[in-house]
Amino acid sequence: MDYQATLERIHNALKPVIGQGKVASYIPELANVPPEQFGMAVVELDGTVHSVGDAQVRFSIQSVSKLFALTLAFQREGDSLWARVGREPSGNPFNSLVQLERESGIPRNPFINAGALVITDILASRFTAAETATSSFLSRVSARPDVTYNARVAQSERQTSSRNAAMAHFMKSFGNLHNRVGDVLDAYCRTCAIEMSCVDLARAVGFLVNRGVNPWNNETVLDASSTKRLSALMLTCGTYDAAGDFAFRVGLPAKSGVGGGIVAILPGECGICVWSPALEETGNSYAGSLALEMFTTFTGKSIF
Amino acid sequence: MDYQATLERIHNALKPVIGQGKVASYIPELANVPPEQFGMAVVELDGTVHSVGDAQVRFSIQSVSKLFALTLAFQREGDSLWARVGREPSGNPFNSLVQLERESGIPRNPFINAGALVITDILASRFTAAETATSSFLSRVSARPDVTYNARVAQSERQTSSRNAAMAHFMKSFGNLHNRVGDVLDAYCRTCAIEMSCVDLARAVGFLVNRGVNPWNNETVLDASSTKRLSALMLTCGTYDAAGDFAFRVGLPAKSGVGGGIVAILPGECGICVWSPALEETGNSYAGSLALEMFTTFTGKSIF
């Protein structure tokens, strides 16, 4: 498969629409990111890298971080994790409190904000600093020593995190948050503010492509069965309230973030990451979603 | 792959739990089905049939019929279909009116009751009788001339269909139902009352396994891309409010019914059907769900 040619074909086809949509504005520091950027990378299991556009530019990975925080928590907690967070699509906007109320403080899945707060709380109970645990984990799986967060973005997000604070306090009222709310929010915002490039992230999902084994150092991150299960969760819950539509159009397990990044995996073959900051109403990158749809159309490959 | 041995291993492993759970009781005629039944069949693309237990017993396919009614409507309407029904998991019990109210009478997906009523309405506008259109379609894809519905079950269901009537009238108030409510409910209940065996149904999904081409007569039912999309929809929405959990545990596109049947597909390889009438709280067959989980564990095969 000539992935480089495919990426270039996608890049050319998308040029007219790059920048369409809206950059996330609720985090002031992110509102200033120029929308006319686009990068995409494919990393094969042998380490070969294909890329186009701004694939080496670091961006705010935001909710893409939830995939790695969950992996780390799942690795340590195993299936007992699922007593505190569900595995079902949310069927509601990603910051809704309604479902949390109806379901006794158990978030529907670990990829909505409420669920990621619980995951952060779990990591905060196991590690000195939850955000460092996740960034160190990202360093190992992406084979980059220097994964870190942008302190200004973290602080900007922390200052506008009233809704996340509401959810955290609400879950605490149900006993589903064990650490101090302020500490969990600090760690959560810092984790969201981690910055990486498309190439880094396409490499970072290598262990998911490779049945749980980190291809860059041969360490087992998860067993094969758990890896498949995580991929299933990405498919059903990874792209906010548009997961059904995304599965329908793209057909790959994926996780998106409001920074405009989306990572996806083609099991056994390659990790993929696309980034373009302007978003659809669903919170997913507009050009990024189209790019992944083209990827499966042009290559004829999907999990279905 | 020795599917016959796998089926026998599953059957043996499950014997202690067959009958656990509760037979659907809201349709009086179904409440009398003895729970201690279990059948499972695998049909490969070359036509080879593997089966265990009660795999030749006809049962009420109920919501499994929604998969075939949708296929037929999608074949005729194409993507214009999605203006009247969504593609997102419901995130709510399968007969909920709440979401319908919030979303202006557009059901979340074609596999919840409300969505299937819209599909039935679409077929009722195109065919003399929607239920006959679906049963004829099932005859063609399962290579059985005699697919038909059980009139007693249909009538029993029709007499207890107040909730479906409520949803139908409600959608009509939004303009999303074009035929007479009574007619649509008649056709809907008859379609649910179609009776088939595991072997029949494992054969009937052959076109989904075979990229849209009916393997038994080489007719194209859907193009390859539409077929994949339908499979994605099965994965995210096919098993009521447990789709996320089902994808996590089983990892195959599937559609279940309250009669206790579940069909699943392993793309490019085989169609699978399992039946056991006793249900989990989610409305899916208890032994059937376990059987499919074992199938992917024992064979090491899933779409992930």
Next chain:
Amino acid sequence: MDYQATLERIHNALKPVIGQGKVASYIPELANVPPEQFGMAVVELDGTVHSVGDAQVRFSIQSVSKLFALTLAFQREGDSLWARVGREPSGNPFNSLVQLERESGIPRNPFINAGALVITDILASRFTAAETATSSFLSRVSARPDVTYNARVAQSERQTSSRNAAMAHFMKSFGNLHNRVGDVLDAYCRTCAIEMSCVDLARAVGFLVNRGVNPWNNETVLDASSTKRLSALMLTCGTYDAAGDFAFRVGLPAKSGVGGGIVAILPGECGICVWSPALEETGNSYAGSLALEMFTTFTGKSIF
């Protein structure tokens, strides 16, 4: 108290705004009512009538009928009535299904549509025709022999009653509707289509003003305690989702209808009815609500 002068003062003050708002459009026959009409009447307990404007014009009383249907059902059933319908404000638009779902098919109160359908069902079980029972009752309490409904309006409403049909079927699914849904809807629509004038309706609430005794024939309709309770229900639930605001601004027990009529009572003194077809967003008459607010301001009388 010079009620005639008060009515004239109100009429003059309101002239600039009569016709502002929107005539109910969901019932085609009602959409054609000219909005620039206004009538108001006060009937004292000694039978003295004061009126201004179109106080003798008959209009479609719509939900004002719910007050009298409830009285009749309460008279016959007594407190056992409250097992089938609540006494709490709805806190939701008047045709919502959400609350009905959450509360097992028990409507919040008898003045929302769902509750009035239950009341109609109760009357349908006790009388040959529920609509005739209510119109006969209205004849007795208003001392007018000829209270009847407009058949064209009833039919128009029946043909656009999908939401009410949805609610009726939904309540039937919970066992809270005993007669045939179609029959209940017929009777309900006919009851809503009863036509009366302001003078008629201000006289019809005489028994509520007079501690339960019909002042025009000295018959006891309800005992004094039940009468007070009904008045309390009017205050907390009588004006759709604006009951709190209405109590705050007006301070009188009242019942409104989308035909633009509102009846109110000043216990021990008089019955009041105002009519003007153009509505606020809440479904209450715009000029009518202002007129009643002025009435309590100008007279200095309210129940508080």
Next chain:
Amino acid sequence: MDYQATLERIHNALKPVIGQGKVASYIPELANVPPEQFGMAVVELDGTVHSVGDAQVRFSIQSVSKLFALTLAFQREGDSLWARVGREPSGNPFNSLVQLERESGIPRNPFINAGALVITDILASRFTAAETATSSFLSRVSARPDVTYNARVAQSERQTSSRNAAMAHFMKSFGNLHNRVGDVLDAYCRTCAIEMSCVDLARAVGFLVNRGVNPWNNETVLDASSTKRLSALMLTCGTYDAAGDFAFRVGLPAKSGVGGGIVAILPGECGICVWSPALEETGNSYAGSLALEMFTTFTGKSIF
């Protein structure tokens, strides 16, 4: 009217049921209050006091304080207050987040917790300490110099206020809370922890009985029209989600608290306060609600 005899008759009638129900347990300090206590007081406009039982025992007034905090805020802000809080019954349990989400952070009324947090925020913007402003106001209207809060109860409540914290942060996300969340919660919990007796509270509502004028010092607290409006709000929203039922059974404007206190007013005649710590499921005092129902039955007086 011989109020003393009426109180004694009520007290005797209720003796068998005093202590039935459940003392509020979510605030640890309150959980230890012995349930078998009952006091009731009536204060006439000329200052005459009637009382029975534990009418001089100070108890935690809890949400009864919301009535006085609102009065103070309304006195200072006037009708601009209603841009930040509604006037409609909630139709939901008193700590629900659902409605807040649907209605953009505007609480339905000032007597649910969310609404009282907004009122506290308003007072915090106008006074050095919101809790002191309210307790000073209570001193003036009850003619007791020493109204103050119980610090242990306030702290106990503050430590278990995760749900209130969730609501406060949530409203802040909509811009409807201006001060620091922690400061507002501190003031809110202290205000709830104010301790007064039945006699004190029956005297404190004197200005509401007396058309807005404090009968003990002749100061005007509110104008007559605003006073009536506040009474209307008590009737429709003062007793949590049971306001409709309470109006139906009792027929007096009232405000209750989970400490077991309820104040009520008979306009132009007297203030009433009853206290008994064991609660109904609705959060209102069980014996207290019955006592007020008996009061209107025995005296034949209500606002209806």
